[in-house]
Amino acid sequence: MEYVAAAALGFLGGMLGGLVGVGGGVLFVPALVIFLDMTQVKAESTSLLAIIFVAALGAYRQYGYGNVRMRDGLVLGAFGLVGVAGGVAISNSVSGRTLELLFAALALLIAAQLVRRALKPGSPSPPRARAPERP
Protein backbone atom coordinates (compact mmCIF):
# COMPACT_ATOMS: atom_id res chain seq x y z
CA MET A 1 0.00 0.00 0.00
CA GLU A 2 2.82 2.36 0.88
CA TYR A 3 4.42 1.64 -2.48
CA VAL A 4 1.18 2.54 -4.26
CA ALA A 5 0.97 5.83 -2.36
CA ALA A 6 4.63 6.64 -3.12
CA ALA A 7 4.09 5.79 -6.80
CA ALA A 8 0.98 8.00 -6.88
CA LEU A 9 2.94 10.93 -5.46
CA GLY A 10 5.70 10.23 -8.01
CA PHE A 11 3.11 10.35 -10.79
CA LEU A 12 1.82 13.68 -9.46
CA GLY A 13 5.42 14.95 -9.30
CA GLY A 14 5.92 14.22 -12.99
CA MET A 15 2.53 15.75 -13.79
CA LEU A 16 3.42 18.91 -11.87
CA GLY A 17 6.48 19.19 -14.10
CA GLY A 18 4.49 18.58 -17.26
CA LEU A 19 1.75 21.03 -16.32
CA VAL A 20 3.28 23.99 -14.59
CA GLY A 21 7.01 23.72 -15.09
CA VAL A 22 8.13 22.88 -11.56
CA GLY A 23 10.34 19.83 -11.09
CA GLY A 24 9.01 16.67 -9.54
CA GLY A 25 11.63 16.42 -6.80
CA VAL A 26 9.61 18.51 -4.41
CA LEU A 27 7.06 15.65 -4.37
CA PHE A 28 9.53 12.75 -4.73
CA VAL A 29 11.24 13.61 -1.44
CA PRO A 30 8.06 13.60 0.71
CA ALA A 31 6.89 10.41 -1.07
CA LEU A 32 10.13 8.67 -0.06
CA VAL A 33 10.14 10.02 3.50
CA ILE A 34 6.46 9.54 4.33
CA PHE A 35 5.61 6.31 2.51
CA LEU A 36 8.93 4.49 2.12
CA ASP A 37 10.34 5.46 5.53
CA MET A 38 13.59 6.92 4.22
CA THR A 39 15.57 9.49 6.20
CA GLN A 40 15.50 13.01 4.79
CA VAL A 41 19.03 12.89 3.36
CA LYS A 42 18.52 9.44 1.79
CA ALA A 43 15.19 10.53 0.30
CA GLU A 44 16.79 13.64 -1.21
CA SER A 45 19.64 11.57 -2.65
CA THR A 46 17.30 8.98 -4.12
CA SER A 47 15.09 11.75 -5.55
CA LEU A 48 18.12 13.05 -7.48
CA LEU A 49 18.53 9.69 -9.23
CA ALA A 50 14.84 9.71 -10.28
CA ILE A 51 15.10 13.34 -11.43
CA ILE A 52 17.80 12.56 -14.02
CA PHE A 53 15.37 10.44 -16.05
CA VAL A 54 12.32 12.65 -15.57
CA ALA A 55 14.31 15.77 -16.58
CA ALA A 56 15.77 13.89 -19.57
CA LEU A 57 12.26 13.06 -20.81
CA GLY A 58 11.13 16.64 -20.21
CA ALA A 59 14.20 18.08 -21.97
CA TYR A 60 13.72 15.73 -24.93
CA ARG A 61 10.09 16.84 -25.32
CA GLN A 62 11.00 20.50 -24.94
CA TYR A 63 13.79 20.10 -27.47
CA GLY A 64 11.16 18.91 -29.93
CA TYR A 65 9.24 22.16 -29.34
CA GLY A 66 12.37 24.24 -29.89
CA ASN A 67 12.47 25.41 -26.28
CA VAL A 68 15.98 24.21 -25.37
CA ARG A 69 19.05 26.41 -25.88
CA MET A 70 21.47 23.54 -26.09
CA ARG A 71 24.75 25.34 -25.48
CA ASP A 72 23.51 27.38 -22.51
CA GLY A 73 21.92 24.29 -20.96
CA LEU A 74 25.11 22.23 -21.24
CA VAL A 75 27.24 25.09 -19.89
CA LEU A 76 24.81 25.62 -16.99
CA GLY A 77 24.85 21.94 -16.13
CA ALA A 78 28.64 21.73 -16.30
CA PHE A 79 28.95 24.83 -14.08
CA GLY A 80 26.62 23.23 -11.52
CA LEU A 81 29.33 20.91 -10.20
CA VAL A 82 30.70 23.12 -7.41
CA GLY A 83 27.22 24.06 -6.19
CA VAL A 84 26.11 20.43 -6.16
CA ALA A 85 29.22 19.37 -4.24
CA GLY A 86 28.55 22.11 -1.68
CA GLY A 87 24.86 21.25 -1.33
CA VAL A 88 25.58 17.53 -0.97
CA ALA A 89 28.25 18.18 1.66
CA ILE A 90 25.87 20.41 3.64
CA SER A 91 23.01 17.89 3.38
CA ASN A 92 25.26 15.24 4.90
CA SER A 93 26.53 17.42 7.72
CA VAL A 94 23.38 19.06 9.14
CA SER A 95 20.86 17.11 11.22
CA GLY A 96 17.91 15.37 9.59
CA ARG A 97 15.57 17.71 11.45
CA THR A 98 17.30 20.82 10.07
CA LEU A 99 17.13 19.38 6.58
CA GLU A 100 13.41 18.62 7.02
CA LEU A 101 12.69 22.20 8.09
CA LEU A 102 14.73 23.63 5.20
CA PHE A 103 12.83 21.37 2.81
CA ALA A 104 9.48 22.48 4.28
CA ALA A 105 10.54 26.10 3.65
CA LEU A 106 11.35 25.22 0.02
CA ALA A 107 7.94 23.51 -0.42
CA LEU A 108 6.23 26.67 0.90
CA LEU A 109 8.32 28.84 -1.44
CA ILE A 110 7.29 26.77 -4.46
CA ALA A 111 3.65 26.82 -3.29
CA ALA A 112 3.85 30.62 -3.13
CA GLN A 113 5.31 30.73 -6.66
CA LEU A 114 2.43 28.59 -7.91
CA VAL A 115 -0.21 30.76 -6.23
CA ARG A 116 1.39 33.93 -7.54
CA ARG A 117 1.41 32.50 -11.03
CA ALA A 118 -2.25 31.43 -10.70
CA LEU A 119 -3.33 34.87 -9.51
CA LYS A 120 -1.34 36.80 -12.09
CA PRO A 121 -3.71 38.49 -14.54
CA GLY A 122 -3.32 37.16 -18.06
CA SER A 123 -1.35 34.22 -16.71
CA PRO A 124 0.89 32.82 -19.46
CA SER A 125 0.15 29.38 -20.82
CA PRO A 126 2.17 26.55 -19.31
CA PRO A 127 5.80 26.61 -20.37
CA ARG A 128 6.06 22.96 -21.26
CA ALA A 129 4.76 20.75 -23.99
CA ARG A 130 3.23 23.37 -26.19
CA ALA A 131 4.45 24.48 -29.54
CA PRO A 132 6.61 27.60 -29.27
CA GLU A 133 5.36 30.92 -30.49
CA ARG A 134 8.71 32.01 -31.75
CA PRO A 135 10.40 30.29 -34.68
Place this chain on the structure above:
Amino acid sequence: MTRDRLLKLLLIGTAGGLFSGLFGVGGGTIIVPLLIFWLAYGEREATGTSLLAIVIIGAYGAIAQSLYGNVNPGNAAVVGIPALAGVVAGAAVQQRIPERLVAILFAALLVATAVQFIF
Protein backbone atom coordinates in the same frame (compact mmCIF):
# COMPACT_ATOMS: atom_id res chain seq x y z
CA MET B 1 30.00 33.61 -25.65
CA THR B 2 30.93 36.81 -23.82
CA ARG B 3 32.63 36.81 -20.45
CA ASP B 4 29.63 38.52 -18.87
CA ARG B 5 27.28 35.83 -20.13
CA LEU B 6 29.59 33.04 -19.01
CA LEU B 7 29.83 34.59 -15.55
CA LYS B 8 26.05 34.75 -15.27
CA LEU B 9 25.73 31.13 -16.40
CA LEU B 10 28.37 30.19 -13.84
CA LEU B 11 26.45 31.91 -11.03
CA ILE B 12 23.09 30.44 -12.11
CA GLY B 13 24.57 26.94 -12.46
CA THR B 14 26.22 27.20 -9.05
CA ALA B 15 23.03 28.42 -7.35
CA GLY B 16 20.94 25.73 -9.07
CA GLY B 17 23.49 23.06 -8.14
CA LEU B 18 23.51 24.18 -4.50
CA PHE B 19 19.71 23.99 -4.35
CA SER B 20 19.72 20.61 -6.03
CA GLY B 21 22.38 19.08 -3.79
CA LEU B 22 20.89 20.50 -0.61
CA PHE B 23 17.21 19.73 -1.27
CA GLY B 24 17.22 16.76 -3.64
CA VAL B 25 15.26 18.69 -6.25
CA GLY B 26 16.18 19.66 -9.78
CA GLY B 27 17.02 23.27 -9.08
CA GLY B 28 14.61 24.63 -11.67
CA THR B 29 12.94 26.69 -8.94
CA ILE B 30 15.99 28.91 -8.96
CA ILE B 31 17.41 28.35 -12.47
CA VAL B 32 14.22 29.31 -14.36
CA PRO B 33 13.64 32.75 -12.74
CA LEU B 34 17.35 33.63 -13.00
CA LEU B 35 17.42 32.80 -16.72
CA ILE B 36 14.37 35.01 -17.21
CA PHE B 37 15.66 37.97 -15.19
CA TRP B 38 19.38 37.89 -15.98
CA LEU B 39 19.50 36.55 -19.53
CA ALA B 40 16.13 37.72 -20.86
CA TYR B 41 14.85 34.21 -21.52
CA GLY B 42 11.18 33.60 -22.30
CA GLU B 43 9.42 31.34 -19.82
CA ARG B 44 9.27 28.30 -22.11
CA GLU B 45 12.90 28.52 -23.20
CA ALA B 46 13.94 28.98 -19.57
CA THR B 47 12.07 25.84 -18.54
CA GLY B 48 13.36 23.77 -21.47
CA THR B 49 16.97 24.89 -21.03
CA SER B 50 16.74 24.39 -17.26
CA LEU B 51 15.60 20.78 -17.80
CA LEU B 52 18.70 20.05 -19.87
CA ALA B 53 20.93 21.53 -17.15
CA ILE B 54 19.07 19.48 -14.51
CA VAL B 55 19.91 16.21 -16.28
CA ILE B 56 23.60 17.00 -15.71
CA ILE B 57 23.13 18.54 -12.25
CA GLY B 58 20.97 15.60 -11.10
CA ALA B 59 23.65 13.18 -12.31
CA TYR B 60 26.36 15.04 -10.35
CA GLY B 61 24.13 14.96 -7.26
CA ALA B 62 23.18 11.29 -7.53
CA ILE B 63 26.84 10.32 -8.01
CA ALA B 64 28.00 12.47 -5.08
CA GLN B 65 25.26 11.17 -2.77
CA SER B 66 25.94 7.57 -3.79
CA LEU B 67 29.49 8.05 -2.46
CA TYR B 68 27.81 8.61 0.93
CA GLY B 69 25.71 5.46 0.39
CA ASN B 70 22.49 7.47 0.35
CA VAL B 71 20.96 6.43 -2.99
CA ASN B 72 18.39 3.62 -3.16
CA PRO B 73 17.82 2.77 -6.86
CA GLY B 74 14.76 0.59 -6.17
CA ASN B 75 12.97 3.40 -4.37
CA ALA B 76 14.04 5.84 -7.10
CA ALA B 77 12.24 3.58 -9.59
CA VAL B 78 9.10 3.49 -7.39
CA VAL B 79 8.67 7.28 -7.72
CA GLY B 80 10.55 7.87 -10.98
CA ILE B 81 8.78 5.44 -13.32
CA PRO B 82 5.26 6.71 -12.46
CA ALA B 83 6.66 10.24 -12.78
CA LEU B 84 7.63 9.56 -16.41
CA ALA B 85 3.99 8.62 -17.04
CA GLY B 86 2.98 11.75 -15.12
CA VAL B 87 5.01 14.00 -17.43
CA VAL B 88 3.16 12.60 -20.44
CA ALA B 89 -0.24 12.68 -18.69
CA GLY B 90 0.34 16.26 -17.49
CA ALA B 91 0.90 17.42 -21.05
CA ALA B 92 -2.16 15.48 -22.25
CA VAL B 93 -4.62 16.93 -19.71
CA GLN B 94 -3.09 20.39 -19.92
CA GLN B 95 -5.48 21.51 -22.61
CA ARG B 96 -8.56 20.34 -20.70
CA ILE B 97 -8.20 21.73 -17.19
CA PRO B 98 -7.59 25.35 -16.23
CA GLU B 99 -3.97 25.96 -15.34
CA ARG B 100 -4.92 28.16 -12.40
CA LEU B 101 -6.94 25.41 -10.76
CA VAL B 102 -4.05 22.96 -11.16
CA ALA B 103 -1.57 25.46 -9.73
CA ILE B 104 -3.75 26.06 -6.67
CA LEU B 105 -4.29 22.32 -6.09
CA PHE B 106 -0.57 21.62 -6.25
CA ALA B 107 0.15 24.59 -3.98
CA ALA B 108 -2.26 23.09 -1.42
CA LEU B 109 -0.49 19.72 -1.73
CA LEU B 110 2.89 21.39 -1.11
CA VAL B 111 1.57 23.29 1.93
CA ALA B 112 0.23 19.99 3.34
CA THR B 113 3.67 18.44 2.75
CA ALA B 114 5.42 21.31 4.50
CA VAL B 115 3.05 21.04 7.49
CA GLN B 116 3.69 17.30 7.69
CA PHE B 117 7.46 17.91 7.76
CA ILE B 118 7.29 20.71 10.30
CA PHE B 119 5.10 18.88 12.84
